[in-house]
Amino acid sequence: MLREVLLSLLGGFDQSLQLFCYTLMGALPLGLLIAFGSMTRLRPLREAVRGLVWVVRGTPLMLQLIVIYYGPGLLANGAHLWGGGGTGRMAAAATAFIINYACYFSEIYRGGIESIPRGQREAGQVLGMTRSQIFFRVQLLQVYKRILPPMGNEIITLVKDTCLARIIAIYELTYAGQAYIKSHGLIWPLLLTGVFYLLFSGILSWLLRREEQRLSYFE
Amino acid sequence: MPYLEITGLGKRFGSADVLHDVSLTLNQGQILSLIGPSGGGKTTFLRCLTFLETADRGIIRLNGETLFDAAQKKAKGKRPRQQAFGLVFQAFHLFPQYTVLENVALAPALAKKGTKEALRAKALTLIEKVGLADKADSYPNTLSGGQQQRAAIARALAMEPDVLCFDEPTSALDPLLTKEVLNVIRLLREEGRTMIVVTHEMTFAREASDQVAFLFGGTVAELGTPKEIFETPRTEALQRFLQQ
Incomplete structure:
Protein backbone atom coordinates (compact mmCIF):
# COMPACT_ATOMS: atom_id res chain seq x y z
CA MET A 1 0.00 0.00 0.00
CA LEU A 2 2.77 2.45 0.93
CA ARG A 3 4.43 1.78 -2.38
CA GLU A 4 1.22 2.43 -4.27
CA VAL A 5 0.58 5.64 -2.37
CA LEU A 6 4.12 6.84 -2.90
CA LEU A 7 3.93 6.23 -6.64
CA SER A 8 0.62 8.03 -6.86
CA LEU A 9 1.93 10.97 -4.82
CA LEU A 10 5.03 11.12 -7.00
CA GLY A 11 2.76 11.38 -10.02
CA GLY A 12 0.95 14.29 -8.35
CA PHE A 13 4.23 15.86 -7.33
CA ASP A 14 5.40 15.70 -10.96
CA GLN A 15 2.39 17.82 -11.99
CA SER A 16 2.96 20.30 -9.15
CA LEU A 17 6.66 20.54 -9.94
CA GLN A 18 5.95 21.16 -13.63
CA LEU A 19 3.57 23.97 -12.83
CA PHE A 20 6.07 25.41 -10.33
CA CYS A 21 8.88 25.43 -12.90
CA TYR A 22 6.80 26.87 -15.76
CA THR A 23 5.56 29.61 -13.46
CA LEU A 24 9.03 30.64 -12.37
CA MET A 25 10.45 30.50 -15.89
CA GLY A 26 7.67 32.72 -17.17
CA ALA A 27 6.98 35.00 -14.23
CA LEU A 28 10.56 35.97 -13.35
CA PRO A 29 11.27 37.69 -16.72
CA LEU A 30 7.67 38.86 -17.25
CA GLY A 31 7.67 40.41 -13.78
CA LEU A 32 10.71 42.49 -14.69
CA LEU A 33 8.97 43.75 -17.83
CA ILE A 34 5.88 44.64 -15.81
CA ALA A 35 8.09 46.41 -13.26
CA PHE A 36 9.61 48.55 -16.02
CA GLY A 37 6.11 49.19 -17.33
CA SER A 38 4.92 50.40 -13.94
CA MET A 39 7.90 52.78 -13.72
CA THR A 40 7.90 54.16 -17.26
CA ARG A 41 7.53 57.84 -17.94
CA LEU A 42 4.88 57.06 -20.60
CA ARG A 43 1.84 57.77 -18.54
CA PRO A 44 -0.82 55.75 -20.44
CA LEU A 45 1.38 52.64 -20.39
CA ARG A 46 2.23 53.12 -16.73
CA GLU A 47 -1.43 53.51 -15.76
CA ALA A 48 -2.43 50.48 -17.84
CA VAL A 49 0.25 48.31 -16.24
CA ARG A 50 -0.61 49.48 -12.74
CA GLY A 51 -4.27 48.73 -13.51
CA LEU A 52 -3.35 45.20 -14.55
CA VAL A 53 -1.34 44.66 -11.36
CA TRP A 54 -4.25 45.95 -9.31
CA VAL A 55 -6.74 43.55 -10.93
CA VAL A 56 -4.44 40.54 -10.74
CA ARG A 57 -3.40 41.11 -7.15
CA GLY A 58 -6.89 42.08 -6.11
CA THR A 59 -8.69 38.94 -7.25
CA PRO A 60 -8.21 35.31 -6.20
CA LEU A 61 -5.80 33.19 -8.20
CA MET A 62 -8.46 30.49 -8.30
CA LEU A 63 -10.89 32.85 -10.00
CA GLN A 64 -8.21 33.78 -12.53
CA LEU A 65 -7.54 30.09 -13.21
CA ILE A 66 -11.19 29.43 -13.93
CA VAL A 67 -11.59 32.49 -16.14
CA ILE A 68 -8.45 31.75 -18.12
CA TYR A 69 -9.30 28.08 -18.63
CA TYR A 70 -13.00 28.37 -19.42
CA GLY A 71 -13.21 31.97 -20.63
CA PRO A 72 -11.82 31.64 -24.14
CA GLY A 73 -14.02 28.66 -24.95
CA LEU A 74 -17.17 30.40 -23.73
CA LEU A 75 -16.40 33.64 -25.55
CA ALA A 76 -15.44 31.93 -28.80
CA ASN A 77 -18.44 29.63 -28.87
CA GLY A 78 -16.87 26.46 -27.65
CA ALA A 79 -13.58 26.77 -29.54
CA HIS A 80 -10.76 25.23 -27.52
CA LEU A 81 -7.92 27.66 -27.07
CA TRP A 82 -6.12 25.34 -24.69
CA GLY A 83 -6.76 22.11 -26.55
CA GLY A 84 -8.01 19.05 -24.77
CA GLY A 85 -6.40 16.83 -22.19
CA GLY A 86 -3.77 17.30 -19.56
CA THR A 87 -1.44 19.36 -21.76
CA GLY A 88 -4.11 21.93 -22.46
CA ARG A 89 -5.05 22.19 -18.80
CA MET A 90 -1.42 22.56 -17.78
CA ALA A 91 -0.93 25.30 -20.39
CA ALA A 92 -3.95 27.17 -19.03
CA ALA A 93 -2.82 26.75 -15.44
CA ALA A 94 0.73 27.87 -16.27
CA THR A 95 -0.62 30.95 -18.06
CA ALA A 96 -2.76 31.95 -15.10
CA PHE A 97 0.05 31.32 -12.61
CA ILE A 98 2.62 33.19 -14.72
CA ILE A 99 0.44 36.30 -15.03
CA ASN A 100 -0.47 36.20 -11.34
CA TYR A 101 3.05 35.69 -10.03
CA ALA A 102 4.58 38.12 -12.52
CA CYS A 103 2.42 40.87 -11.01
CA TYR A 104 3.59 40.06 -7.49
CA PHE A 105 7.20 39.76 -8.65
CA SER A 106 6.94 43.09 -10.50
CA GLU A 107 6.18 44.92 -7.26
CA ILE A 108 9.14 43.25 -5.57
CA TYR A 109 11.38 44.20 -8.48
CA ARG A 110 10.08 47.76 -8.42
CA GLY A 111 10.69 48.08 -4.70
CA GLY A 112 14.17 46.65 -5.17
CA ILE A 113 15.06 48.97 -8.01
CA GLU A 114 13.73 52.03 -6.21
CA SER A 115 15.61 51.15 -3.04
CA ILE A 116 19.01 51.46 -4.71
CA PRO A 117 20.43 54.86 -3.72
CA ARG A 118 20.29 57.48 -6.46
CA GLY A 119 24.03 58.00 -6.04
CA GLN A 120 24.75 54.66 -7.67
CA ARG A 121 23.07 55.78 -10.87
CA GLU A 122 24.67 59.20 -10.72
CA ALA A 123 28.12 57.72 -10.16
CA GLY A 124 27.61 55.66 -13.31
CA GLN A 125 26.38 58.71 -15.20
CA VAL A 126 29.38 60.89 -14.40
CA LEU A 127 31.61 58.00 -15.44
CA GLY A 128 29.96 58.14 -18.86
CA MET A 129 28.03 54.86 -18.62
CA THR A 130 24.86 54.42 -20.64
CA ARG A 131 21.51 53.78 -18.96
CA SER A 132 21.56 50.09 -19.76
CA GLN A 133 25.15 49.74 -18.60
CA ILE A 134 24.19 51.37 -15.32
CA PHE A 135 21.24 49.01 -14.92
CA PHE A 136 22.97 45.77 -15.84
CA ARG A 137 26.47 46.42 -14.48
CA VAL A 138 25.77 48.55 -11.43
CA GLN A 139 22.22 48.18 -10.16
CA LEU A 140 21.07 44.69 -11.10
CA LEU A 141 23.17 42.65 -8.67
CA GLN A 142 22.34 45.06 -5.85
CA VAL A 143 18.64 44.75 -6.69
CA TYR A 144 18.97 40.96 -6.84
CA LYS A 145 20.55 40.85 -3.40
CA ARG A 146 17.85 43.05 -1.91
CA ILE A 147 14.88 41.23 -3.40
CA LEU A 148 16.12 37.75 -2.57
CA PRO A 149 14.31 37.48 0.81
CA PRO A 150 10.88 38.71 -0.40
CA MET A 151 11.30 36.70 -3.61
CA GLY A 152 12.03 33.63 -1.50
CA ASN A 153 8.78 34.20 0.33
CA GLU A 154 6.80 34.31 -2.91
CA ILE A 155 8.54 31.24 -4.29
CA ILE A 156 7.70 29.24 -1.20
CA THR A 157 4.11 30.42 -1.42
CA LEU A 158 4.10 29.26 -5.02
CA VAL A 159 5.05 25.73 -3.95
CA LYS A 160 1.81 25.55 -1.99
CA ASP A 161 -0.32 27.55 -4.43
CA THR A 162 0.20 24.90 -7.10
CA CYS A 163 -2.54 22.90 -5.38
CA LEU A 164 -5.10 25.43 -6.68
CA ALA A 165 -4.65 23.96 -10.16
CA ARG A 166 -6.91 21.07 -9.19
CA ILE A 167 -9.86 23.39 -9.83
CA ILE A 168 -9.30 22.82 -13.54
CA ALA A 169 -8.68 19.09 -12.99
CA ILE A 170 -4.91 18.98 -12.84
CA TYR A 171 -3.98 15.95 -10.77
CA GLU A 172 -1.45 17.66 -8.59
CA LEU A 173 0.02 16.55 -5.28
CA THR A 174 -2.78 17.48 -2.85
CA TYR A 175 -5.36 15.97 -5.15
CA ALA A 176 -3.36 12.74 -5.29
CA GLY A 177 -3.22 12.56 -1.50
CA GLN A 178 -6.86 13.38 -0.98
CA ALA A 179 -7.92 10.69 -3.42
CA TYR A 180 -7.18 8.05 -0.74
CA ILE A 181 -9.76 9.50 1.60
CA LYS A 182 -12.45 8.88 -0.96
CA SER A 183 -11.23 5.54 -2.29
CA HIS A 184 -9.80 3.84 0.83
CA GLY A 185 -10.84 6.01 3.75
CA LEU A 186 -7.18 6.63 4.59
CA ILE A 187 -5.83 9.84 6.14
CA TRP A 188 -2.10 9.05 6.36
CA PRO A 189 -1.47 9.54 2.61
CA LEU A 190 -2.43 13.18 3.17
CA LEU A 191 0.14 13.47 5.94
CA LEU A 192 2.71 12.03 3.56
CA THR A 193 1.61 14.67 1.07
CA GLY A 194 2.48 17.29 3.66
CA VAL A 195 5.93 15.76 3.96
CA PHE A 196 6.43 16.19 0.21
CA TYR A 197 5.62 19.89 0.48
CA LEU A 198 7.85 20.29 3.51
CA LEU A 199 10.79 18.63 1.81
CA PHE A 200 10.36 20.69 -1.34
CA SER A 201 10.06 24.01 0.45
CA GLY A 202 12.88 22.96 2.78
CA ILE A 203 15.22 22.45 -0.15
CA LEU A 204 14.18 25.80 -1.63
CA SER A 205 14.76 27.62 1.66
CA TRP A 206 18.19 26.06 1.89
CA LEU A 207 19.07 27.12 -1.67
CA LEU A 208 17.83 30.66 -1.02
CA ARG A 209 19.81 30.94 2.19
CA ARG A 210 22.93 29.74 0.42
CA GLU A 211 22.40 32.35 -2.28
CA GLU A 212 22.02 35.06 0.36
CA GLN A 213 25.26 33.95 1.96
CA ARG A 214 27.03 33.98 -1.39
CA LEU A 215 26.07 37.64 -1.76
CA SER A 216 26.93 38.65 1.78
CA TYR A 217 30.35 39.93 0.71
CA PHE A 218 28.85 43.32 -0.07
CA GLU A 219 26.26 45.61 1.42
CA MET B 1 41.68 82.30 -23.49
CA PRO B 2 40.74 80.52 -20.27
CA TYR B 3 40.61 76.72 -20.26
CA LEU B 4 37.21 76.51 -18.66
CA GLU B 5 34.71 79.25 -19.23
CA ILE B 6 31.28 79.26 -17.62
CA THR B 7 28.93 82.05 -18.58
CA GLY B 8 25.60 82.96 -17.02
CA LEU B 9 24.76 79.52 -15.67
CA GLY B 10 21.31 79.32 -14.08
CA LYS B 11 19.00 76.67 -12.71
CA ARG B 12 15.49 76.75 -11.34
CA ASP B 17 15.87 80.13 -8.38
CA VAL B 18 18.69 77.97 -7.05
CA LEU B 19 21.41 79.22 -9.32
CA HIS B 20 21.53 82.42 -11.34
CA ASP B 21 24.05 84.06 -13.54
CA VAL B 22 27.09 82.12 -12.38
CA SER B 23 30.10 83.08 -14.47
CA LEU B 24 33.58 81.77 -13.83
CA THR B 25 36.79 81.08 -15.66
CA LEU B 26 39.56 78.71 -14.77
CA ASN B 27 42.98 78.14 -16.29
CA GLN B 28 44.38 74.72 -16.96
CA GLY B 29 46.10 73.17 -13.98
CA GLN B 30 44.40 75.42 -11.46
CA ILE B 31 42.26 74.62 -8.48
CA LEU B 32 39.08 76.54 -7.83
CA SER B 33 37.54 76.20 -4.39
CA LEU B 34 33.87 76.92 -3.95
CA ILE B 35 32.91 78.03 -0.48
CA GLY B 36 29.73 79.37 1.01
CA PRO B 37 26.84 78.54 3.29
CA SER B 38 24.51 75.62 2.65
CA GLY B 39 21.84 76.43 0.12
CA GLY B 40 24.13 78.85 -1.66
CA GLY B 41 24.08 76.80 -4.85
CA LYS B 42 27.47 75.08 -4.64
CA THR B 43 26.21 71.56 -5.16
CA THR B 44 23.70 72.54 -7.83
CA PHE B 45 26.49 74.31 -9.67
CA LEU B 46 28.62 71.16 -9.67
CA ARG B 47 25.67 69.04 -10.73
CA CYS B 48 24.99 71.31 -13.68
CA LEU B 49 28.64 71.23 -14.61
CA THR B 50 28.73 67.43 -14.56
CA PHE B 51 25.38 67.25 -16.39
CA LEU B 52 23.57 65.48 -13.57
CA GLU B 53 21.22 68.45 -13.84
CA THR B 54 20.52 70.37 -17.01
CA ALA B 55 21.03 74.08 -16.52
CA ASP B 56 18.23 76.34 -17.76
CA ARG B 57 20.54 79.12 -18.81
CA GLY B 58 24.18 79.57 -19.60
CA ILE B 59 27.10 78.26 -21.59
CA ILE B 60 29.90 75.89 -20.61
CA ARG B 61 33.01 76.05 -22.73
CA LEU B 62 36.08 73.88 -22.30
CA ASN B 63 39.30 74.40 -24.21
CA GLY B 64 37.47 76.39 -26.88
CA GLU B 65 34.76 73.77 -27.36
CA THR B 66 31.17 74.51 -26.38
CA LEU B 67 30.06 71.59 -24.23
CA PHE B 68 26.74 73.03 -23.25
CA ASP B 69 24.60 75.90 -24.37
CA ALA B 70 21.17 76.22 -22.80
CA ALA B 71 20.00 78.40 -25.69
CA GLN B 72 20.48 75.51 -28.10
CA LYS B 73 17.88 73.19 -26.72
CA LYS B 74 18.42 70.95 -29.72
CA ALA B 75 21.33 69.46 -27.89
CA LYS B 76 18.75 67.94 -25.53
CA GLY B 77 18.64 64.63 -27.33
CA LYS B 78 22.40 64.41 -27.60
CA ARG B 79 24.21 63.37 -24.48
CA PRO B 80 26.77 65.96 -23.52
CA ARG B 81 30.33 64.73 -23.36
CA GLN B 82 29.85 63.75 -19.76
CA GLN B 83 33.36 62.47 -19.22
CA ALA B 84 34.79 65.96 -19.66
CA PHE B 85 34.03 66.46 -15.99
CA GLY B 86 34.73 63.88 -13.34
CA LEU B 87 32.88 64.04 -10.05
CA VAL B 88 33.81 62.80 -6.60
CA PHE B 89 30.76 62.67 -4.35
CA GLN B 90 30.42 63.52 -0.71
CA ALA B 91 29.10 60.01 0.02
CA PHE B 92 31.61 58.24 -2.28
CA HIS B 93 29.01 56.09 -4.08
CA LEU B 94 31.41 53.26 -4.81
CA PHE B 95 29.80 50.21 -6.39
CA PRO B 96 29.51 47.86 -3.40
CA GLN B 97 29.60 44.59 -5.31
CA TYR B 98 32.95 45.35 -6.93
CA THR B 99 36.45 45.42 -5.50
CA VAL B 100 38.42 48.65 -5.56
CA LEU B 101 40.18 47.50 -8.72
CA GLU B 102 36.90 46.58 -10.40
CA ASN B 103 35.35 49.90 -9.36
CA VAL B 104 38.21 51.77 -11.00
CA ALA B 105 38.42 49.64 -14.14
CA LEU B 106 34.69 49.21 -14.85
CA ALA B 107 33.80 52.46 -16.62
CA PRO B 108 36.92 52.55 -18.86
CA ALA B 109 36.25 48.93 -19.84
CA LEU B 110 32.63 49.72 -20.73
CA ALA B 111 33.81 52.73 -22.74
CA LYS B 112 36.31 50.42 -24.47
CA LYS B 113 39.22 52.62 -23.59
CA GLY B 114 41.78 49.86 -24.10
CA THR B 115 42.55 46.19 -23.68
CA LYS B 116 41.68 44.46 -20.44
CA GLU B 117 45.32 44.15 -19.40
CA ALA B 118 46.12 47.76 -20.23
CA LEU B 119 43.10 49.01 -18.28
CA ARG B 120 43.96 46.80 -15.33
CA ALA B 121 47.52 48.09 -15.26
CA LYS B 122 46.32 51.65 -15.49
CA ALA B 123 43.75 51.13 -12.75
CA LEU B 124 46.44 49.66 -10.49
CA THR B 125 48.67 52.68 -11.11
CA LEU B 126 45.85 54.99 -10.08
CA ILE B 127 45.06 52.91 -7.02
CA GLU B 128 48.70 53.07 -6.03
CA LYS B 129 48.70 56.81 -6.53
CA VAL B 130 45.90 57.27 -4.01
CA GLY B 131 47.75 54.98 -1.61
CA LEU B 132 45.49 51.93 -1.76
CA ALA B 133 47.83 49.43 -3.43
CA ASP B 134 47.21 46.87 -0.70
CA LYS B 135 43.44 47.34 -0.93
CA ALA B 136 43.00 46.78 -4.67
CA ASP B 137 41.14 43.53 -4.12
CA SER B 138 39.10 44.68 -1.13
CA TYR B 139 35.40 45.40 -1.23
CA PRO B 140 34.20 48.90 -0.29
CA ASN B 141 32.45 47.78 2.90
CA THR B 142 35.80 46.69 4.35
CA LEU B 143 37.38 50.12 3.83
CA SER B 144 37.38 53.21 6.04
CA GLY B 145 35.62 56.32 4.79
CA GLY B 146 38.90 57.91 3.80
CA GLN B 147 39.96 54.82 1.88
CA GLN B 148 36.60 54.70 0.14
CA GLN B 149 36.90 58.32 -0.88
CA ARG B 150 40.42 57.77 -2.21
CA ALA B 151 39.15 54.79 -4.20
CA ALA B 152 36.39 57.02 -5.58
CA ILE B 153 39.02 59.55 -6.64
CA ALA B 154 40.95 56.81 -8.47
CA ARG B 155 37.72 55.73 -10.13
CA ALA B 156 37.00 59.27 -11.34
CA LEU B 157 40.57 59.66 -12.62
CA ALA B 158 40.31 56.45 -14.63
CA MET B 159 37.99 58.14 -17.13
CA GLU B 160 40.64 60.83 -17.68
CA PRO B 161 38.35 63.82 -17.08
CA ASP B 162 39.55 67.23 -18.23
CA VAL B 163 38.29 68.78 -15.03
CA LEU B 164 37.85 66.87 -11.81
CA CYS B 165 35.13 68.12 -9.48
CA PHE B 166 34.71 67.33 -5.80
CA ASP B 167 31.44 67.81 -3.95
CA GLU B 168 32.37 68.26 -0.29
CA PRO B 169 34.73 65.29 -0.49
CA THR B 170 35.54 65.28 3.21
CA SER B 171 32.22 66.23 4.82
CA ALA B 172 31.46 62.61 5.69
CA LEU B 173 34.90 62.03 7.24
CA ASP B 174 36.48 62.65 10.62
CA PRO B 175 39.50 65.00 10.78
CA LEU B 176 42.17 62.32 10.45
CA LEU B 177 40.60 60.78 7.36
CA THR B 178 39.93 64.25 5.97
CA LYS B 179 43.65 64.85 5.95
CA GLU B 180 44.47 61.78 3.88
CA VAL B 181 41.87 62.70 1.26
CA LEU B 182 43.01 66.32 1.08
CA ASN B 183 46.58 65.10 0.67
CA VAL B 184 45.54 63.14 -2.40
CA ILE B 185 43.94 66.27 -3.84
CA ARG B 186 47.14 68.21 -3.14
CA LEU B 187 49.10 65.49 -4.93
CA LEU B 188 46.83 65.82 -7.96
CA ARG B 189 47.40 69.55 -7.90
CA GLU B 190 51.14 69.02 -8.17
CA GLU B 191 50.46 66.92 -11.25
CA GLY B 192 48.76 69.91 -12.81
CA ARG B 193 45.16 68.68 -12.77
CA THR B 194 42.39 71.18 -13.22
CA MET B 195 40.01 70.83 -10.32
CA ILE B 196 36.94 72.40 -8.77
CA VAL B 197 36.40 71.64 -5.10
CA VAL B 198 33.31 72.44 -3.09
CA THR B 199 34.59 72.48 0.45
CA HIS B 200 34.00 73.51 4.02
CA GLU B 201 37.70 73.08 4.82
CA MET B 202 38.76 76.70 4.91
CA THR B 203 42.41 75.88 5.57
CA PHE B 204 42.45 73.71 2.49
CA ALA B 205 40.72 76.34 0.35
CA ARG B 206 43.21 78.90 1.56
CA GLU B 207 46.37 76.88 1.11
CA ALA B 208 45.67 74.67 -1.87
CA SER B 209 43.58 76.66 -4.29
CA ASP B 210 44.48 79.18 -6.95
CA GLN B 211 41.07 80.78 -6.93
CA VAL B 212 38.24 80.87 -4.45
CA ALA B 213 34.62 81.62 -5.28
CA PHE B 214 32.12 82.50 -2.58
CA LEU B 215 28.69 81.31 -3.63
CA PHE B 216 25.86 83.04 -1.84
CA GLY B 217 22.19 83.22 -2.72
CA GLY B 218 22.73 81.20 -5.88
CA THR B 219 25.38 83.35 -7.43
CA VAL B 220 29.09 84.13 -7.23
CA ALA B 221 29.11 86.83 -4.60
CA GLU B 222 32.86 87.13 -4.55
CA LEU B 223 35.72 85.69 -6.60
CA GLY B 224 39.44 86.06 -6.09
CA THR B 225 42.71 84.61 -4.97
CA PRO B 226 42.71 82.92 -1.57
CA LYS B 227 44.54 85.96 -0.22
CA GLU B 228 41.87 88.35 -1.47
CA ILE B 229 39.00 86.20 -0.26
CA PHE B 230 40.34 85.38 3.17
CA GLU B 231 42.27 88.52 4.03
CA THR B 232 40.26 91.27 2.41
CA PRO B 233 36.68 90.05 2.00
CA ARG B 234 34.65 92.82 0.42
CA THR B 235 31.06 91.77 0.91
CA GLU B 236 29.36 91.66 4.24
CA ALA B 237 28.02 88.15 3.55
CA LEU B 238 31.53 86.77 3.11
CA GLN B 239 32.82 88.57 6.17
CA ARG B 240 30.04 87.05 8.20
CA PHE B 241 30.60 83.60 6.66
CA LEU B 242 34.31 83.65 7.46
CA GLN B 243 33.74 84.67 11.06
CA GLN B 244 31.72 81.56 11.78
Missing part, protein backbone atom coordinates in the same frame (compact mmCIF):
# COMPACT_ATOMS: atom_id res chain seq x y z
CA PHE B 13 13.64 74.03 -9.43
CA GLY B 14 10.00 74.97 -9.72
CA SER B 15 9.79 78.49 -8.45
CA ALA B 16 13.10 78.34 -6.57
